[in-house]
Structure formats: structure tokens, C-alpha cells
Amino acid sequence: MTDFWATELTQTVRNSEKLVQRRTRAKDVADWLEEYADEGPTSSNQGAAKVPFQRWFHFKEAFSPKFVADVLASLPYRVNRCVDPFGGSGTTAMTCRMLGLKSTSIEVNPFLADLIEAKLVPVSAAGFCRRYERLISTLVINDIDTRLVSGMPPTLCEPGVAGRFVFASDGYRTIRAIVRRSKRWDADEARLLRVLLGSVLVANSNVTINGKGRRYRRSGSPKSAADLIASLDYAVDAAIADLSRFAGLPKGGHRVLRGDSRRMLSRVSEADVAVFSPPYPNSFDYTDVYNLELWMLGYLGSPADNAALRKGTFRSHVQTKWQQTSQRATSATLAKVVTALSQRRGELWNRNIPEMVGFYFDDLYTIFEHLRRILQSGHHAVVAIGDSQYAGVHIDVARILGECVAPLGFALVKSGAIRSMRASSQHGGKFDLSEHCLVFERA
Missing domain, CATH: 3.40.50.150 (Vaccinia Virus protein VP39)
Structure with missing residues (x-):
């Protein structure tokens, strides 16, 4: 049609x-x-x-x-x-x-x-880039980053349940550490970082997503923390390019x-x-x-x-x-x-x-x-x-x-x-x- x-x-x-x-x-x-x-x-x-x-x-x-x-x-x-x-x-x-x-x-x-609002609220590309680079270069994993939140599905982090898990342990800890650190940021910049981090979660996991929920991949293994950061770097670069290109748009x-x-x-x-x-x-x-x-x-x-x-x-x-x-x-x-x-x-x-x-x-x-x-x-x-x-x-x-x-x-x-x-x-x-x-x- x-x-x-x-x-x-x-x-x-x-x-x-x-x-x-x-x-x-x-x-x-x-x-x-x-x-x-x-x-x-x-x-x-x-x-x-x-x-x-x-x-x-x-x-x-x-x-x-x-x-x-x-x-x-x-x-x-x-x-x-x-x-x-x-x-x-x-x-x-x-x-x-x-x-x-x-x-x-x-x-x-x-x-x-948050995704909608991140697209609508102007953020300084240069300022966001500096803050992101500082966060990644000084990122330290704390004990709290290794724990599952109360009520969180136990399959989200390795070892999971019956050998099935969504994120390898180092990837899980890195994601949680970035989220924790971003809470200190300005609200608009923190929102944008959450959105960009969210955009790379599935690609760096052990699952695929469709309308009926998540399905475990049949082969391969979940990506490492280094893979996750590389994906996030790419997403941040793309966002910074867009913010710079359309910086003149009024709010x-x-x-x-x-x-x-x-x-x-x-x-x-x-x-x-x-x-x-x-x-x-x-x-x-x-x-x-x-x-x-x-x-x-x-x-x-x-x-x-x-x-x-x-x-x-x-x-x-x-x-x-x-x-x-x-x-x-x-x-x-x-x-x-x-x-x-x-x-x-x-x-x-x-x-x-x-x-x-x-x-x-x-x-x-x-x-x-x-x-x-x-x-x-x-x-x-x-x-x-x-x-x-x-x-x-x-x-x-x-x-x-x-x-x-x-x-x-x-x-x-x-x-x-x-x-x-x-x-x-x-x-x-x-x-x-x-x-x-x-x-x-x-x-």
C-alpha cells in the first residue's frame, strides 16, 4: 500500500x-x-x-x-x-x-x-562535552554500583538466573556509576546524558527487544564496560554535533x-x-x-x-x-x-x-x-x-x-x-x- x-x-x-x-x-x-x-x-x-x-x-x-x-x-x-x-x-x-x-x-x-524534553531544551554542546569527558575520565565504581535495586529483576546483572543475564557485571556497574554521578549535574545536562546512555543499553546487553518484551540473544556474549563506553562516546559525539548545528534554534x-x-x-x-x-x-x-x-x-x-x-x-x-x-x-x-x-x-x-x-x-x-x-x-x-x-x-x-x-x-x-x-x-x-x-x- x-x-x-x-x-x-x-x-x-x-x-x-x-x-x-x-x-x-x-x-x-x-x-x-x-x-x-x-x-x-x-x-x-x-x-x-x-x-x-x-x-x-x-x-x-x-x-x-x-x-x-x-x-x-x-x-x-x-x-x-x-x-x-x-x-x-x-x-x-x-x-x-x-x-x-x-x-x-x-x-x-x-x-x-526525558527523551522528548532532551530534544526540546537547548544544552551547551561545549559545556556538555567537557562535563562528560571529566565524568568518564574520573569514573570510580563504588560498592553501591554493584548492587541490584530492591525489586529489580535479578536477571539484569551477571550471574542472573539459571545462567541467563542481561548485562555482564562490569557493564552493569559502569552503567549504574554513570547514572549515580550524573545526579550531581545540572538537570538539563543530566537528562541528556541519561537519554544517550539509554540509547546504547540494548546494543551492549545480552538481549534483543521487541513488542513482546526482551529476548535473550542466541549467540555471542554481552559487551564489556569498554564496549559500553565506546558506544556512549559515539552517541555523545552525535548529540554534540546536532546541538552545535542547531544551536541557534529558540527554545x-x-x-x-x-x-x-x-x-x-x-x-x-x-x-x-x-x-x-x-x-x-x-x-x-x-x-x-x-x-x-x-x-x-x-x-x-x-x-x-x-x-x-x-x-x-x-x-x-x-x-x-x-x-x-x-x-x-x-x-x-x-x-x-x-x-x-x-x-x-x-x-x-x-x-x-x-x-x-x-x-x-x-x-x-x-x-x-x-x-x-x-x-x-x-x-x-x-x-x-x-x-x-x-x-x-x-x-x-x-x-x-x-x-x-x-x-x-x-x-x-x-x-x-x-x-x-x-x-x-x-x-x-x-x-x-x-x-x-x-x-x-x-x-
Whole structure:
């Protein structure tokens, strides 16, 4: 399938020029996207792997800055302020910063919230470089760096459990020592260092990460502390190059709200447009996906912290026992899907999937309830979202969401497939699921 916004990069730059008042800012956008790989799907971050700031952390779930720029340029009114209820890696916020627009991002995952803010807050490249070199050259491992935090999975450090572990002991100690030392730094610089250290954790571990969590590598051994430092040096060099290249960008009016978007949207008074990609109803638990960064970088300090974070996430997975709530989203298609799933409950890999699907659309309904207040009449919510399938039952997310939010005064005025997605192996692994771009207009 073709991209819904399948514009060439040169056209994206021209679109960006429509959104900015100063030619210098339009040049910034062109320079920023210079390394964009135009063949990459706009629904993913693949094409932005070498784009400044975007390259700081590999975030597979993100849509591209090209997508955001093209969406904003396609709107029939001038945009000054944008809201993204699912900030992720900060693509919407960073694109808005380049375009000179204000933005509000909401992110429940504290590591990802730091990633967004690190991209938005200017840091002196020279000062950060000096401080980093001093830290590494004087790094001393203390006893506290060798210990596991209470509640931390015992597999995180060698010897692990039954011979399985994520980090070799010297690598683990080095990571913890860097985190400990960084706490003495200025908050903005410490945040950036945590983000860059987080970007090299998986590559220097004994695991790979996918939507279902971490998997141990079949061969090879985890990297040493020296390997880790070499990787971090490379990440720091790239960040310093980006900070220096775009040092003239103003800080701008950007807010990052940390917490559950279903509640945090109450703190947003207005926006011209909402551009976001919520978790898909595919049972990926993103607390597990970012488990390494959350524990190793000090965002989690106890099992209670982990449980609280997981319960604050969207109800798009079954890894948590969700509290039963009354149904708020009504849709004839959703009712048929939940009934079909309930009838095949015995075939499902988890018996709670029918309820999870209902909860998921209730949560999206809550998001649109907030957006009804935040957006003016005639303004839009642009959603990148994907279908799912369980036991042969297709969840047509576009149709269901359109039916659910119609009573709130949102009309689906444009819909298109961004790309096709492969179903899970239990359903044959064929490309029979769609990823959509849905444009809703508030009445």
C-alpha cells in the first residue's frame, strides 16, 4: 500500500515553508531533514534514522517528522499550537520546534518523557562535552554500583538466573556509576546524558527487544564496560554535533506533561490540532518494552513503581489486570467484534482479550472527550493507528473509532491506509492488517 501522505521530501520542505514566517526557519527545516531517507514509510521512523535529534534513540513505533510536517501543511487553517497526547519519542514536538510552532506533549513513560524534553531544551554542546569527558575520565565504581535495586529483576546483572543475564557485571556497574554521578549535574545536562546512555543499553546487553518484551540473544556474549563506553562516546559525539548545528534554534513554547494522557489532557486548555499515534490494540506492553531503560537509569526504584507505571498506561494489552469499568464507547462494529472474540475465548492466547478490546476504545473515547474541549469547531485530530486480529477476528480500528467518537461531534473526514502490517505468526504472518491515518473534524 502507498503512504497516505506520500509526498517527496522536496515537497515536504515546501509544505514547511507555508507554515513558517521566516525564511531562516524554513532553512532550518530543510537542513534538519537533509538526511531523511525518502523511501522510508512516513508512518515509521525508519527514514529518520540519521536525522539530527531523531537519531538519538531508535524508536520503532514513531511516525516520521515528514508525516507531521505534511499533516500540518495540509490543514485549511494556520496552526500555532499542536497537542500530542502520546508523545513517544517527541517527533511531533521536535517538528513543531523546527517549524516555530508551540506544542504540548504528554507521555506516561518517564524515560520517553526525558527523551522528548532532551530534544526540546537547548544544552551547551561545549559545556556538555567537557562535563562528560571529566565524568568518564574520573569514573570510580563504588560498592553501591554493584548492587541490584530492591525489586529489580535479578536477571539484569551477571550471574542472573539459571545462567541467563542481561548485562555482564562490569557493564552493569559502569552503567549504574554513570547514572549515580550524573545526579550531581545540572538537570538539563543530566537528562541528556541519561537519554544517550539509554540509547546504547540494548546494543551492549545480552538481549534483543521487541513488542513482546526482551529476548535473550542466541549467540555471542554481552559487551564489556569498554564496549559500553565506546558506544556512549559515539552517541555523545552525535548529540554534540546536532546541538552545535542547531544551536541557534529558540527554545520556543513547548511543554512536556508527564503522566497518563487520559488525565493529563485536562491541563491542556487549547490547541489548533492534535497529531498523535496511540498504542495499537495489539497487546504490546510498552512498560516491558522499555524495562531496561526504566530500571537501569533509575526511573523505577521498586516493584510498586513498576506496577503504578503499568496501570497508568493505555488499556491496550492484557499484561495487567485492569479494573472493570462501565462501557462508554458505543459502536455497532465494536459490539460485534467483542461478541465474536467472546465466542472464541477458548482459542485466544489470553482469555481477557475481549474485555481489553472494549477497554481500549473506552480509553480512546476519553481522549476525544478532552479533545472536544481543546479543539475549536472546524479543527482536526489526526490519528495514526493500526488494526489488530485475534483468533481470526479482525479489529477494524478505523471503522470502530469513527463510530465511537461520532456522538462527541467528531466526523471522520479523511481516511487512508498508510501501509499494510504483518499479522502475528499465529495468524499466518501475512500482510493483512492495515495502518491508517484518520482525520477527524470537530463539529
